[in-house]
Amino acid sequence: MTSSSSAKQYTGGCLCRANRYEITPSRRLEIDVCHCIDCQKSSGSAFAANIRVSSSEFRLTKGGTPDVLGAFHSRNTLSGNEVVRHFCTKCGSPIYGNATGFDEVVVITSGTMDAPSEEWVPKAEHFCKDKRTWMADVKGEGIPRHHASAM
Numbered sequence: 001m002t003s004s005s006s007a008k009q010y011t012g013g014c015l016c017r018a019n020r021y022e023i024t025p026s027r028r029l030e031i032d033v034c035h036c037i038d039c040q041k042s043s044g045s046a047f048a049a050n051i052r053v054s055s056s057e058f059r060l061t062k063g064g065t066p067d068v069l070g071a072f073h074s075r076n077t078l079s080g081n082e083v084v085r086h087f088c089t090k091c092g093s094p095i096y097g098n099a100t101g102f103d104e105v106v107v108i109t110s111g112t113m114d115a116p117s118e119e120w121v122p123k124a125e126h127f128c129k130d131k132r133t134w135m136a137d138v139k140g141e142g143i144p145r146h147h148a149s150a151m
């Protein structure tokens, strides 16, 4: 659905603010919850809550250089796709990732957004096979809950 209002712009960045970004999404943002082991490891938490945008809608406005932005190439993925996880080398925040062969998509860690909105609701859960047993399903009817699927 297109809107006559101008595109919304959102900002975010890592904890120490060495890396900053802005996104100008063409549609309402939605969250993908991923329970995979890689997301648990790289986030240091029980799951990841990611937002996908087009790479053309994502722009680093500060940092982004090798002295402050690291890149870990994760090749041992179920999909076989190499996932590149970008993180701040100063404060350790995971910031965004992308998969080789899917250059048009950027996956942003929603916790790095400056003002997460309650409107951004999960639209899918991935890798439920790795989900912690104490965790309830995310709220929402008809949300696809994938046993294992690539982000």
Ligand SMILES: [Zn+2]
Residues within 6 Å of the ligand: 014, 015, 016, 017, 018, 019, 088, 089, 090, 091, 092, 093
């Ligand atoms: Zn930082």
Ligand SMILES: [Zn+2]
Residues within 6 Å of the ligand: 034, 035, 036, 037, 038, 039, 040, 048, 127, 151
């Ligand atoms: Zn994952």
